[in-house]
Amino acid sequence: MTSMGLKRLNTFLIGILCFSYARCQVTQLNPSCSGISGILAQRDPVNVCRYYWCILGRLYGPFLCPRNNQGFQTSVPTSMPAFGSPCTITLPAGSQCGTAGSVTGIPFITTPRQISQRVVNFHIQNGVKQVGISTEARCIAQCRAMSQCVVIDFNYNTQECFHHTRITGCNPPLQLQNNAHVKLLDCASTAAPTTALPTQGFTTAAPVITTAAPAVTTAAPAVTTAAPLITTAVTQSPQTSAPAVGPGTQVPPTGFVMSSPGMHIVGGTEILPGQFFTQQQCLNQCLMDANCLAVDYNAATMQCFFHGTLTYCNTPRSKTSCTHFKRVSCNPSGQNNLVEIRSGFHLFGGSPTTCLGFTTCSANTCVQECCRDPACSGVDFDQGTRACFKHTDATECTTLNAKNNCTHYRKRTCPGTIISPGVVQTTAAPGGSVVTEGPATVTAAVTTEAPSGGPIAADTTGFVQISQPGPTVLPCNSYAYPGMNIDGGQPFPSNNLSGDQCIAMCMTEPTCMAVDFNSQDGSCWAHTNATMCGQLNSNSGNYHVKFVVCAGQTPVQSNTC
Numbered sequence: 235m236t237s238m239g240l241k242r243l244n245t246f247l248i249g250i251l252c253f254s255y256a257r258c259q260v261t262q263l264n265p266s267c268s269g270i271s272g273i274l275a276q277r278d279p280v281n282v283c284r285y286y287w288c289i290l291g292r293l294y295g296p297f298l299c300p301r302n303n304q305g306f307q308t309s310v311p312t313s314m315p316a317f318g319s320p321c322t323i324t325l326p327a328g329s330q331c332g333t334a335g336s337v338t339g340i341p342f343i344t345t346p347r348q349i350s351q352r353v354v355n356f357h358i359q360n361g362v363k364q365v366g367i368s369t370e371a372r373c374i375a376q377c378r379a380m381s382q383c384v385v386i387d388f389n390y391n392t393q394e395c396f397h398h399t400r401i402t403g404c405n406p407p408l409q410l411q412n413n414a415h416v417k418l419l420d421c422a423s424t425a426a427p428t429t430a431l432p433t434q435g436f437t438t439a440a441p442v443i444t445t446a447a448p449a450v451t452t453a454a455p456a457v458t459t460a461a462p463l464i465t466t467a468v469t470q471s472p473q474t475s476a477p478a479v480g481p482g483t484q485v486p487p488t489g490f491v492m493s494s495p496g497m498h499i500v501g502g503t504e505i506l507p508g509q510f511f512t513q514q515q516c517l518n519q520c521l522m523d524a525n526c527l528a529v530d531y532n533a534a535t536m537q538c539f540f541h542g543t544l545t546y547c548n549t550p551r552s553k554t555s556c557t558h559f560k561r562v563s564c565n566p567s568g569q570n571n572l573v574e575i576r577s578g579f580h581l582f583g584g585s586p587t588t589c590l591g592f593t594t595c596s597a598n599t600c601v602q603e604c605c606r607d608p609a610c611s612g613v614d615f616d617q618g619t620r621a622c623f624k625h626t627d628a629t630e631c632t633t634l635n636a637k638n639n640c641t642h643y644r645k646r647t648c649p650g651t652i653i654s655p656g657v658v659q660t661t662a663a664p665g666g667s668v669v670t671e672g673p674a675t676v677t678a679a680v681t682t683e684a685p686s687g688g689p690i691a692a693d694t695t696g697f698v699q700i701s702q703p704g705p706t707v708l709p710c711n712s713y714a715y716p717g718m719n720i721d722g723g724q725p726f727p728s729n730n731l732s733g734d735q736c737i738a739m740c741m742t743e744p745t746c747m748a749v750d751f752n753s754q755d756g757s758c759w760a761h762t763n764a765t766m767c768g769q770l771n772s773n774s775g776n777y778h779v780k781f782v783v784c785a786g787q788t789p790v791q792s793n794t795c
Contacts, residue, residue, distance in 0.1 A: 349416060349417070357396075358406075358408070361385075362398070364376055373386045376397070377397050385418065388413065489561065492559065492563055499541055499550055505540055511531070515538075516538035522689055524574045525543075526575075527562060529558075530559075532555050532556050542573070547564035563598050573646065575643055576643075577689045579636055580614040580616075581630070582635065583628070587622050594621075595615065600613050601643050609626055689710065691708070692705040695717075697775075700753040701754055701756065702732055712779055712780065713783050714790055715780070718770045718777075720750060720761060720768040721771065723749070723761050736758035740779070746761070751776065753776070
């Protein structure tokens with residue numbers, strides 16, 4: 235037998251060994267999980283059938299399985315590291331499967347490689363299909379963790395992931411609709427090797443062709459992303475680089491006042507460690523959190539870091555792969571001392587104020603007026619009328635009231651925030667005068683709402699809280715169906731969630747196009763394109779939210795900001 239034949243046989247046998255241990259792990263820990271998302275990194279010394287994985291410097295365990303298999307195990311055995319904790323596992327290259335304390339034969343890369351190009355609607359044939367991966371983010375992360383993988387194709391129609399070595403990765407791309415093609419190398423400066431890509435150990439079949447030879451196009455694929463990415467560890471830690479002077483800015487997205495590419499602030503709190511986010515998902519998470527005043531998105535690691543009152547006005551520092559977004563700007567002194575931003579809400583009893591001498595304000599100038607006034611505890615800004623209303627301690631901790639186009643900015647912490655879904659047009663100010671905080675329309679049940687520039691108060695018409703509270707806010711580009719659900723959803727891992735937490739979990743999963751929240755047990759059910767347009771059922775204890783409207787399903791409430 236030739237040396238190449240022996241190498242292929244050896245790879246095949248190693249694959250069988252790894253596959254058998256994967257089956258052992260699934261059988262022992264989670265029988266309902268039919269696939270594994272991750273690279274086997276180290277076997278638990280207590281249980282030879284238990285593995286955990288180390289990907290991009292983060293620990294993943296057998297409790298994390300693909301969502302489409304309904305195979306979540308959320309409890310972490312005490313003998314295992316915490317999910318998402320910093321990874322310190324050392325993986326010696328070339329170790330074989332099947333021996334005590336062994337690791338896989340796939341070398342582990344501790345630093346993420348740079349994405350050199352991302353194009354859409356193109357692919358390369360003859361990629362190796364990866365089992366148990368159903369999102370582009372995980373497809374890229376898996377490739378980064380395999381030293382010979384240099385290119386990925388992710389097919390959004392079938393939700394399948396394909397990896398390429400340099401043998402196929404630099405072939406001319408072919409047209410394929412709804413496919414993302416991502417390169418981790420520059421083909422122009424890379425020579426092709428002669429060895430094939432090993433499988434993950436979960437498949438032993440021949441490489442799967444992504445499509446049946448579509449016609450080659452002569453047009454060069456348009457590059458949609460050439461993101462500069464870092465090659466340092468993924469955890470956000472203090473840096474010694476000098477503070478940047480005058481960070482670059484670009485037009486900020488809806489709900490934010492500043493966007494600074496290539497910058498971040500040290501000390502942010504990572505949201506959902508171990509999860510991968512797109513930039514928009516990261517921003518949506520911040521907009522739904524009243525205490526998130528700024529956010530850093532790391533494109534290299536697809537991580538999201540929130541900033542609250544203690545850090546959001548600290549000095550930005552240079553970090554190539556990050557973009558810093560602020561929901562409110564800081565004073566020249568560097569401090570604003572805000573503690574909360576409540577989109578879609580206001581307080582009664584505010585006093586109208588001018589901004590820099592003008593009767594019309596911006597969100598920033600309204601906040602600055604409050605920050606300059608020691609007696610000001612918070613402000614309401616009405617985006618529709620550009621009006622600003624100050625609050626003192628006498629009114630600041632009263633009940634928050636829903637009002638479209640309004641945002642409340644709070645300078646002090648209140649002991650218990652009370653939110654009312656009602657909308658009232660006028661309020662009595664101290665002294666008996668009546669103050670109108672911009673036009674507000676009282677409606678019983680609506681089908682559309684004017685854009686608010688951010689999340690709005692969720693309509694609860696038809697929804698009955700049984701145990702867990704329903705949604706309080708509706709994020710941008712979402713549509714509410716209170717008191718309804720659709721059959722066929724896939725459960726997220728946890729019960730006892732709130733409606734807001736349920737919606738936020740859907741927004742972190744790229745394939746989740748709609749979600750059902752069940753107030754009885756706080757369960758959360760995700761819908762993909764396959765089920766999101768199913769029949770709407772009347773169920774008062776449920777709350778259904780879509781991110782795309784289906785034909786014939788008019789929403790009770792829309793937020794199209």
